[in-house]
Amino acid sequence: MTRSLRELFRPSSIALVGATDKSGWSLSAFQNLRDHEFAGKVYLVNPRTEVVHGETAHRSLSGIGEPVDLAFVMVPTTAVLSVLREGAGLGIRNYVVLTAGFGETGPAGKRLEDEIVAFAVEHGLTVLGPNGNGYINAAGRTTPYGLPIPAPLLPGPVGVVLQSGALASSVLSFAQARNVGLSLLTSMGNEAMVSVTDVMSYLVDDPGTRVIALFLESVRHPAEFARVCLRAARAGKPVVALKIGTSALASHTAQAHTGALVGDDRVIDAAFRRFGVLRVHSLEDLIITAGLLASVGRIDGRRLGVVTPSGGASEIIADRAEQEGLELPAFAPDTVARLTGIVPGFATVQNPLDVTGYVVVDRTLLGRALEVVAEDPGIDAVLLLNDLPRVAPADPSVTLQIAGATAERIRRSRVPVVVVSNVLTDITEFGRHVQAQTGFPYVAGGIEHGMTAIGNVVRWSEAVRQVRDVAPAAVVEPPAAGPGEVWAEHRAAGLLAGHGIPVVPAELAAGEAEAVAAAERFGYPVVLKAAADGLGHKSDIGGVRLGLTGPDEVRAAHREVLAALRDRGHPDAATLVQPQRRGGVELLVGVVRDPAWGPAMAIGLGGVWVEALRDTALRLLPVTPDDVRAALAELRGYGLLTGARGAEPADLGRLSEVIARIGELAVELGPRLTALEVNPLLVTGSRVEALDALITWS
Template identity: 70%
Template sequence: MSDPDAMRALFNPRSIALVGATDKSGWSVNTFNNLRAGGFPGPVHLVNPRAEVVHGQRAYPSLAAVPGPVDLAYVMVPTEAVLPVLRVGAKLGIRRYVVLTAGFAETGAQGREREAELAEFARRDGLTVLGPNGNGYVNASAHVTPYGLPIPGPLAAGPVGVVLQSGALASSILAFAQARDIGISLLTSMGNEMAVSVTDVVEYLVDDPATRAIALFLESVRHPAEFARVVRRATAAGKPVVALKIGSSPLASSTAQAHTGALVGDDGVIDAVFRRLGVVRVRSLEDLIVTAGLLGEVGPLPGRRLGVVTPSGGASEIIADRAEDEGLALPPFAPETAARLKEILPEFATVANPLDVTGYVVVDRTLLGRALEIVADDPGIDTVMLLHDLPRVPPADATLMYALFEATAARIRNSPRPVVVVGNVLTDVTEFGRTVRRRTDFPHVVGGIEHGMSAIGAAVRWSPAEPVGGPPAVATPVISGEPIGVWAEHRAAALLADNGVPVVPAELAADSGAAVQAAEKFGYPVVLKAVADGLAHKSDLNGVRLDLSSADEVRRADREVRAALRARGATGIGTLVQPQRTGGVELLVGVVRDPAWGLTLAVGLGGIWVEVLRDSALRLLPVDRDEVRGALAELRGAPLLRGARGVEPADLDALADVIVGVGRLAEGLGDRLESLEINPLWVSGSRVEALDALVTWR
């Protein structure tokens, strides 16, 4: 779909025609004013068949009457007139359009038809159309602002590209970025994504030299594979993608028999996808822009060890709390750093990280800057955080203030480590604050401790490294039988065992005598389980008997289970005898197919952990050992794997390798597989065995 030349042309026209321009429409007024105020250097032609003058400028009755070439037509005509406008435009050789007009797919069946017709025409004639039902875009870095709602000024051009699946919120985002003095390269309000999609615009931003970070507001990801591809490109280009994703998409329904289905909510899958792709997920509009602003203006940060310099004990404690939330470390300063700090700080100050240089800054206004310089030299930290507000209003002596900001700015520039400047609270950067920044070359100031610490956490976690992959799928898995319906118990176990996943030994017993024979072979205690066609939740009919310690007990249990199955009219009745595994930890390992994103792995501890606590971690396949170990470490119940409460610690590599093998098998089974669940997967030390499994074929 994406054509880089077409996207470049769409966002960088040298001439624009506003079709349907009229003084009566707020959209028309806004768009015209935006282009003028934004400094668009080329001609803006107005087209209106019923007015000679619009917005105080001559108007033309049709696109055909416009003198000179039109690189972009911005279309605000009534719904039914949109296609005719495109027809005329196409004939004139106009290839790029923004359609603001609504009344298409968003309005129901008739609108969808209308949009399909428009799409078909555009596709056939090779037109690039943004919208319909979108407000256009703001290319701040190129001064091209065909955008139908007011643009708050002064909007700084800068490193953050923004793509939104929401019209109304685009204005809030623009206002917020403007308020925070965060520079925007391009902001696009997508509308219905009839032709140009979010991924097309992201791809443009990857190639756009003005863009250094990308912020997305997503209601749904319409083209998963494309999305994954362009995000990988962005990552490889060192451009972090930050996303606020709302809304939900239904999960495949046929996994209801397995627990995994309940664990893998659509939102959980998005988390797993974003983790895999390295997308920073945020939960608020403020975090979206504050985080993208930091990533764009300062860039990703090298490590989690933060050295913090503040003029306030209270703020230091808030920062320490938030650092913990974000997994950031605040290591003690090196002895030399501490000694140098002691030399400059008042006697009553405490040298600690975070550093509170105390209210003495009011007396010695260079104190904060000098402390920063010392902390920036500390070999034990990766990044310096300086708590420092921009002024809101001019002081009596602005000259002194400029000098101080210049000195601090120079220290920040000369720092051997990245310095992130964060303000105390989230307020606008005022006009005077902007003036100070520009005049003193002061860096970006992140908006407040609360959102700033989230942004720093994200900037530390983001990595341009190649996303984790995994070993290849099992090439030709052994499948004994026809892969349809649900395979429980022994059939599922055989599938695992045949393909290299360790399974507890088991024997299918035709009668009670055979059950006893099997038990004697395995040694006591054993487990005996009900087997019947299509039987999934055995525990419902007391079909799992544990702790059987003698031949008598096995015989009795076997008879009872068979009787219970017969009473239910079950077919294919049998029992399965296994040695009973004691000690160790039981896990649930499941793979389900997400309709958009494909095979998703869920791991959790068994029993209450998944059933009551829903304590699970999700990953997209393929996974390697490290990624599985990371998923296991995320579990709240992880201490049990490490040996809490007297449990033998699990050999986490051995466990992870088995889980990687499950993933490889699931991938090898390919399109035939709907879900595969091992519950429990038992681990004790380095012994790992599937004790029970369930496979659902598509």
């Protein structure tokens, strides 16, 4: 597909089919090609009008009589296929279909769309759309695009793929306002043939693209998406995504608690994390972060040195740094000594550094301080707060000279220097001029979004080191189980134990005597539970009896639980007797199968925490013990595991191994496993034990 896309995005001639003065789309496409200086030929095709947009039009594609590389199709819905037929006959291989009325309108439209795709596949055509606005190849000055493109169109390193037509204009305006150049922007439309992942794949291979920015409504091809993201990570090209909306997680997960906890959007988060995709939450952050990634590449550490001309801004930066998990370490003694020699006597030398308003008097102050801070051995990057000038002064030479000196210092810096402006205002024409003339680097727009962008770059730099290919798991023979079957605890626990997961000892008891005998073997107190396949939450029927301290209590509990089971149609059920554990911290480990992304694991603190707080971390499977450890550290109640208030700290290494092993087993059990829940998993120091388990099969 990448070779086809190279053709699609680099035509030497374009025919606008269905061109008419009456259509804003037609006019925009025509003007875009003219105003942004498309080097090839443009033909207008209209069967009924001789002159369109002031040019002579052709009656049909056939009437052009010269080779056409790309047809930009704006004809009525029902006429699109015949345009493709005509074009295919003429050897035209590439099509952008702006026309709407296809799959997005319902089954009838979908049939038309399918016909088009079938025809295209059969004849080796490439079709972008339908129902998209086209694309903008900024580097190639090729703009078959049906909405106005604001001038100037800035070519550059960011490739943009949008599952939205209307937002493209906003992205273009905003990128221009940030002086962020684009390599390619595509408005995908219905993705009938060319998909988001196809274009991403093209951009991974495109030497002109350093960062891929996505606006996504849905991920239509999860497996392909995963593959191309891993390829991007290996190529060192960040993928930044604004993913909106929520789709329903299949309701078959309702049986286990976990189902309620795994919001679909959190699965997306988990998937993006796994594949190294940086998720942003606004259009502004999409472009500002992509621009910064294209400019500085990686930032390998969280320690930031901050140089500003403002105390107020320094404090905003300090607040935001904390929110982004960035550190502002104290400067090294040598740095402090050198800065003391530079800043005015009334300034305080600290990180963040405020060189003070004295910059008004000495305009070199900020640059000299930057040079010193950039050499501090204890930082991984410098944040330089420095607005670009908005309006050209009468004599711009001093401004250019100062900017040039700063740019030179930034180029020479050992660590990345991120320039951030105070507020998010447009980079003006003069600002762009200063950047072009002096090599002054990218300016992240405003402290608010700039700090988000720095946090994002740091997170991506960490994530991309951890992205890994995941070998498909060897599926073990799934145990015999009927469809939709829910396994009783002892069967589930047996399966876990058979695969190396520690479970609490337990004995099945058919009668009171057996129950008492088991209890005596374990020693009191014991737990007695209902044991019957097909039961979900045992506690809902009073089927969990805790803290039984003697034979009489065991006998009574056994009787009552069996009676409750009989009432629910389990005449031959038994009970399960276990020693009662005390102390420790309860966790929940649940696996559900997401229809798009496969098995996902929720890890949380058990009991009331899960119920009331939804304090869980979610990961796609498989997970390594290190992944689990990071997930545990995300929990709000993490302190309970590390010994808050004198509790025994959990052996996190052992705990993470056990949880990772549960995930491994869930993967090995293959797609028939609908849900697996260990709740609670009890950890007491280095003892980790599953106290209860539930498995559901499809």
